[in-house]
Amino acid sequence: MSQTVDRALTILTSLGDGPASLEQAAARIGVHKSTALRLLRTLQEHGLVHRQSDQRYRLGGKLFSLAQQALEAIDVRQVAAPFLASLNERYGHTVQLAVLDMGEVLYLDKVESRYPDRPGTWSDPAARIGLRVPAVATAVGKVLLADLPEDQLTAFLDVQDFPARTSTSIRTAEEFRAELTGVQRQGWAVDQAEYQETVNCIAAPVVGPGGAAIAACSISAPVGVAPIAELSRLLPELLCTVEAISLAYGGSPTPRWCENRCGAKHVAPASHI
Amino acid sequence: MSQTVDRALTILTSLGDGPASLEQAAARIGVHKSTALRLLRTLQEHGLVHRQSDQRYRLGGKLFSLAQQALEAIDVRQVAAPFLASLNERYGHTVQLAVLDMGEVLYLDKVESRYPDRPGTWSDPAARIGLRVPAVATAVGKVLLADLPEDQLTAFLDVQDFPARTSTSIRTAEEFRAELTGVQRQGWAVDQAEYQETVNCIAAPVVGPGGAAIAACSISAPVGVAPIAELSRLLPELLCTVEAISLAYGGSPTPRWCENRCGAKHVAPASHI
DNA sequence: TTGGCCATTGCACCCTCTGCAACGCGCCGT
DNA sequence: ACGGCGCGTTGCAGAGGGTGCAATGGCCAA
Secondary structure, eight states: OOHHHHHHHHHHHHGGGOOBOHHHHHHHHTOOHHHHHHHHHHHHHTTSEEEOTTSOEEEOTHHHHHHHHHHHHOHHHHHHHHHHHHHHHHHOSEEEEEEEETTEEEEEEEEOOSSOSSOOSTTOSSSOTTOEEEGGGSHHHHHHHTTSOHHHHHHHHHTOOOOOSSTTOOOSHHHHHHHHHHHHHHTOEEEESSSSTTEEEEEEEEEOTTSSEEEEEEEEEETTTSOHHHHHTTHHHHHHHHHHHHHHTTOOSSOTTOOOOOOOOOOOOOOOO | OOHHHHHHHHHHHHGGGOOBOHHHHHHHHTOOHHHHHHHHHHHHHTTSEEEOTTSOEEEOTHHHHHHHHHHHHOHHHHHHHHHHHHHHHHHOSEEEEEEEETTEEEEEEEEOOSSOSSOOSTTOSSSOTTOEEEGGGSHHHHHHHTTSOHHHHHHHHHTOOOOOSSTTOOOSHHHHHHHHHHHHHHTOEEEESSSSTTEEEEEEEEEOTTSSEEEEEEEEEETTTSOHHHHHTTHHHHHHHHHHHHHHTTOOSSOTTOOOOOOOOOOOOOOOO
């Protein structure tokens, strides 16, 4: 829409691939050096890029504060937090909250499993708050995609490829559509080691006031800790939790496309004030 | 430098204060609605802002990936990580790595204390990776400011105020300059509950190839766990650690302004591959 | 010292950004 | 139901500002 800003943001994004000199940065987006210089200067003034001692540019520290503020602005997260904690406390598995953002799954919150196989900090690449993962290979992704209107879903699947991440990965758009149909019928989704060979996952949608799935909540565990059959036993609990979150958020208890779903009694969140 | 980009980034920053409608966003930076619309659209195309269901704009999910990439691009962090872990393992206190960014201290890494008084996750507001705190009230800040060239330091102190955060906070620029002189002489800094009433801290600089302090490493502990005298006993260990990090990073063992400093033997980092 | 490389600056052209005004749309009150 | 109101959106003409070229400056290595 705005060429100048577009170029500046393209440079910013390109710096995500690693630091770059002025010439490199200019070459990456195909503009003259002097143009890139002005854009980078402006980005630098705002702290979004940083000039290191070797004069190369890299992403700046302001991004941390913005990311933090972005997280705080997403209010589903606030509402869901105590429910996630409660779910984690009861079974000890990893509980996550995610949304769909620009065609990818974006993790908003995470309560770490009790069996400490991974530190679970920022630097943990496995699953981190703010992490983006492909939607088609995860249970939360299926749940969120199942809520998309038909035209958006079609547009999305058209540009999507289905790499064989694991032996159980879904490999075609047709297969995935069939999977989504099942998700819509039952109101939840499962990921049987489709993204990571060693991790199973079940997910269900958080429904907002408009009846749309605004987020998804998942329980995941290493296959060694909980095989899919055992994880499935927690399904009623997960469904109760997402219903409770949905109601707390002012939404409907079930997504508009869900035809039937187990209706267990609601579980109050742990007493977090 | 570039008016258009500057306005776009100003809008972006202003969204950190909370979601805003188009008119509000336009008013915040004092431009016409249509101008703000185009800027916001461009930001939105790049995922830096998100338009929520009530049509208001808020910070977008792309910021998470950028923040993550920004963290990875800072290579001091990679180099220092095993040393920090080692230091934490030996004494159990919180160990942090920080840099100076836009006149503020920016925490790059943190190894949590073993005494679990705080969860220490993203949502922990006390001290988080990516958190920014005022430089004049922290030990790491003193160490990093002590390395600044005189003119930059003067410019910095001119616009700096010294609020009384705690009873021991430094209150004037003169007092702070005196403190810095001491820091330069001894090569390390201390924070005796100057930022938070209950937390003491010692810090020392990581020195880069150019002889400048590129980062600072600190050990901190609640006053109840370790009074300042006890914390000071860890000073030799801290100094050894920053020397080792500096050498691993290709820098000098001591900062260019450090006149004398205890020279204990280097400690190898824990065997992280 | 010299050469090359890269960041930086000055400048003229003209692209594109801007603000205005008109329009569309949903909401609320009468 | 109607009309007014508030807000987002669009088209357009003018000019402010962005762009690329070319020249300068500074740094490092040969």
